[in-house]
Amino acid sequence: MRRLGIHSFVWTDGRTQEGLETALEKSAEHGYRMVELAYLFPGRYDLDRIATRARALDLDIVVTMGLPADCDVSSEDGDIVARGRSLLSDVVHAVRDVGGIRLGGILYSKHGKYDRMPSRDGWMNSAEAIAAAAGVAKESGVEIVLEIVNRFESNLLNTTAQGLRFIADTGRDDIFLHLDTFHMNIEEADPAAAIRLAGDKLGYFHIGESYRGFLGTGTVDFAASFRALADIGFSRDITFESFSGAIVDEALSVACGIWRDTWTDSDALAAHARTFIEEHWREAAITRQINAAG
Numbered sequence: 292m293r294r295l296g297i298h299s300f301v302w303t304d305g306r307t308q309e310g311l312e313t314a315l316e317k318s319a320e321h322g323y324r325m326v327e328l329a330y331l332f333p334g335r336y337d338l339d340r341i342a343t344r345a346r347a348l349d350l351d352i353v354v355t356m357g358l359p360a361d362c363d364v365s366s367e368d369g370d371i372v373a374r375g376r377s378l379l380s381d382v383v384h385a386v387r388d389v390g391g392i393r394l395g396g397i398l399y400s401k402h403g404k405y406d407r408m409p410s411r412d413g414w415m416n417s418a419e420a421i422a423a424a425a426g427v428a429k430e431s432g433v434e435i436v437l438e439i440v441n442r443f444e445s446n447l448l449n450t451t452a453q454g455l456r457f458i459a460d461t462g463r464d465d466i467f468l469h470l471d472t473f474h475m476n477i478e479e480a481d482p483a484a485a486i487r488l489a490g491d492k493l494g495y496f497h498i499g500e501s502y503r504g505f506l507g508t509g510t511v512d513f514a515a516s517f518r519a520l521a522d523i524g525f526s527r528d529i530t531f532e533s534f535s536g537a538i539v540d541e542a543l544s545v546a547c548g549i550w551r552d553t554w555t556d557s558d559a560l561a562a563h564a565r566t567f568i569e570e571h572w573r574e575a576a577i578t579r580q581i582n583a584a585g
Contacts, residue, residue: 292572294351295565296325296530301557304540305329308336312344319348321561327353327530329396329543331385342390352391353495353530355438355469356382357402357445357546364420365400365413365447372416379424387431393528394428395436395469395495397445399457402546405446417447418460425466436469436494441477444546449478451485455492467494471532476501476511483512486519493525498568499532504553505560506531506567513567517575529572531564 302317303310311328318326326345331338331354345352358364364375379398386394396402399417400409425435439454448454454468468489475482486493501509536544537552544550554560 292529293526294324294528295322295568296327296351296353296528297321297323297561297564298327298530298532299329300534300539300543301531301561302538304538306540308340311336311341315341315344315348315350317557317561319350321558322565323531323561324349325351325353325528325530327355327532328389328391329354330356331382331389331391336389338385338389342388345390351528352386352389353393353395353528354382354386354389354391355394355396357397358400360401360403363401364398365409365417367410367412367416372420376420376423379420380427383424383427383431383433383435386428386433391433393434393436393495396438397440398424398435399437400445400447402444404443407446409446414447414457415460418457421457421466422461422463425461425463429465434467434494435465436467438469438471438497439474439478440471441474443548444474449474451475451479451489455489458492468492469495469497471497471499472511472513472516473497473499473501473503473532475516483515483519486516486525487523490523493523494527496520496525496527496529497532498529498564502553503534503549505533506564513571514574517571518578520572521575521579529568531561531568533560533564 297318299314302314362375362378428435458466479485501511534549535553537555
């Protein structure tokens with residue numbers, strides 16, 4: 292693990308400049324070295340100010356988002372795809388301007404439940420759009436990672452195997468997977484095997500409980516996931532993600548089905564998550580060393 296991060300929605304709904312700055316301060320206060328911001332649409336925030344404050348706090352910034360329906364690059368409608376490609380380019384530039392290192396999330400389709408099956412044409416429209424975005428990202432010093440999510444938040448990429456096929460279809464070697472224990476707990480028959488399948492194409496990892504609450508209180512087998520991360524030699528960033536109706540904004544509540552308060556105390560949640568993740572990471576590393584020693 293390079294840096295341990297935390298999602299800004301633990302602290303704020305992200306709708307205001309003040310809220311994002313509070314997320315930076317609270318993340319650093321709790322010992323996190325990275326913060327993930329969501330829906331960083333250009334023109335809404337003072338990106339220079341956020342970048343300056345993040346540097347002062349020694350925080351890396353990651354941005355994640357999901358596409359709106361009218362910018363769905365997996366559509367068969369050329370106008371919708373064009374809007375999506377333009378939005379992705381704009382957001383990559385915003386990530387650059389805020390000093391961000393990575394853009395992830397549901398970049399390849401709309402964020403929400405579909406009422407139709409994906410099509411091959413839509414798949415290729417998306418792959419071509421992501422390839423174009425990766426080109427812009429390379430010029431901007433931003434990495435692209437694609438989050439594999441559950442069936443209720445996209446109809447395109449729900450498993451690691453699908454994600455690997457999709458990346459192959461982009462024709463680029465600088466696009467990576469973004470896996471998440473919450474989503475894998477729903478979609479993967481064996482989440483640990485999915486991590487091992489991803490191998491060196493795993494660029495970013497989310498830790499989240501099965502019901503979005505305190506880690507270790509749901510059904511996710513974190514020990515198995517951490518062992519798999521250790522087995523593939525994962526040395527990149529890990530971020531804790533948790534949503535509660537107490538904080539998250541209305542749009543994400545609708546998209547992710549956050550209909551209740553899964554927690555109310557942000558400080559307690561953040562402190563517990565950091566300890567939990569660091570302890571599991573150490574245990575997995577020790578187990579790998581013991582197994583390697585025979």
